[in-house]
Amino acid sequence: MKKFRKAVVAGNWKMNKSVKEAVSLAETVHRELSDQRDVDVILSPPFTALQAVGEVLAEGQIKLSAQNMHWEKDGAYTGEVSAAMLRDLYCRYVILGHSERRSHFGETDEIVNRKASMALQSGLEPIICVGESLEQREADETMDVVETQLTAALAGLENQVAKINLAYEPVWAIGTGLTATPRQAQEVHAHIRSVLATLTDESASQAVRIQYGGSVKIENIVELLQQEDIDGALVGGASLEARTFVQMVLSLSEELG
Numbered sequence: 001m002k003k004f005r006k007a008v009v010a011g012n013w014k015m016n017k018s019v020k021e022a023v024s025l026a027e028t029v030h031r032e033l034s035d036q037r038d039v040d041v042i043l044s045p046p047f048t049a050l051q052a053v054g055e056v057l058a059e060g061q062i063k064l065s066a067q068n069m070h071w072e073k074d075g076a077y078t079g080e081v082s083a084a085m086l087r088d089l090y091c092r093y094v095i096l097g098h099s100e101r102r103s104h105f106g107e108t109d110e111i112v113n114r115k116a117s118m119a120l121q122s123g124l125e126p127i128i129c130v131g132e133s134l135e136q137r138e139a140d141e142t143m144d145v146v147e148t149q150l151t152a153a154l155a156g157l158e159n160q161v162a163k164i165n166l167a168y169e170p171v172w173a174i175g176t177g178l179t180a181t182p183r184q185a186q187e188v189h190a191h192i193r194s195v196l197a198t199l200t201d202e203s204a205s206q207a208v209r210i211q212y213g214g215s216v217k218i219e220n221i222v223e224l225l226q227q228e229d230i231d232g233a234l235v236g237g238a239s240l241e242a243r244t245f246v247q248m249v250l251s252l253s254e255e256l257g
Contacts, residue, residue, distance in 0.1 A: 005209050007225060007256060008165065008232035009249050010042035010065060010127065011239025012095060012213075022049035026056040028242035034060025038253040040232075042093055043239075047081060050089045058090075065093035065127065068101060071114035073122075083122035094119050095234075097129040097153060099171045109152030116153060120160050127165040127234070128153050129213065130192070134172035142170075146188060147195050158199050166210045167234045168192060173214025175236060182223050182230075185212050189229035218248050222255050 017025065022045045033041050034057075044065040045053045054064045070080035086094060096119065097112035112128065119126040130149040132142045146168065154161065168188050170180050180188075189210050196205035212224050213234030224230050239245045 003228075003231065005207070005231045006040055007038065007252060008040040008042065008209055008211060009221075009252065010044060010093070010095075010211065010232070010234050011245055012044045012067060012098075012234060012236050013046060013240060014067065014100070014236060015046055016240055017045060017049060019049045019052050022046070023052050023056060025240070025242050026053045029246060030056055030060055030062055032242075032246040033249055034062055036249070036253050037061060038256045039249050041249055044093070044095055050086070050091065054090045063092045064090060065095060066091050066124075067095050067098070069094050069096075069115060069119065069124075071111065071118045073118070083118050083124055086124060087122055092125060093127055093165070094124045095127045095129065095167075097149070099129060099131055099169055099174050103171070109149055112149075112153045113155050113157070116157060116164070120157065120163055125163055125165060127167055127211070129167045129169050129234070131169040131171050131214075137170065137172060142188060143191050146192060150192060150195050151199065154199060161196065161200050161204050161208050164208065165232075166192060166208060167213050168210060169213035169234060175215070177215050179215040179217075179220055180212070182220075182227050185224060185230060186227035189227065193229050216248075218244060218251065221248050222251055225252060226255075 041062045042065045044067050066086045069083050096115045101107045116126045130146050132145040136145050173179050193205050209231040211232035211234045212230050216233045216235045217238045
């Protein structure tokens with residue numbers, strides 16, 4: 001299962017965990033995984049816990065990510081958080097364009113593009129999410145939807161794809177318990193890589209890591225990442241329980257080893 005692109009597993013905690021709970025979870029993950037080097041591990045707590053979790057992760061290999069950010073440097077944007085603020089908390093990554101941001105808060109491809117541009121300007125590595133709804137999949141529109149989202153999100157940023165992670169997350173699999181089969185996920189990941197090749201070049205497209213997100217769990221993570229173009233997982237619910245998340249990473253690390 002050796003790949004030249006290093007595997008990555010990111011835990012997106014969404015709107016869960018108090019600061020105390022987040023620290024406890026981070027401490028367990030840090031204790032068990034901070035020394036392993038086969039898989040890049042990223043934790044994405046809510047804004048309120050970023051500083052506390054960042055302090056836990058200060059020593060070791062695990063990186064900190066935010067779940068969202070604003071596209072402006074600063075200004076009168078009540079309730080928003082800027083890229084510079086995230087950098088100040090030692091975030092390395094930021095998740096952008098998550099399906100829940102798109103569906104609940106009306107984020108468009110243009111907004112995702114503006115956020116990605118500011119993230120890159122500020123030294124953050126964006127994890128840009130794309131994916132289709134159940135209706136779009138049933139209408140056989142998956143590839144067109146993903147291509148449109150990806151092309152718009154990367155507009156003007158094509159020469160910076162080396163600093164970008166992508167995540168394919170079918171909307172119908174987010175928090176539903178449903179998961180794309182490894183074959184279904186691989187087909188879309190391969191298409192994403194082919195779109196990248198047209199936007200940049202073959203070499204750049206092969207270097208980009210593409211994660212899968214959508215009810216990833218311990219029972220399917222290894223099989224998913226055995227696929228040629230799936231380089232990681234964006235884990236939601238299963239990342240909220242420390243032992244489960246740790247075992248997912250260790251199982252993947254063992255397979256890679």
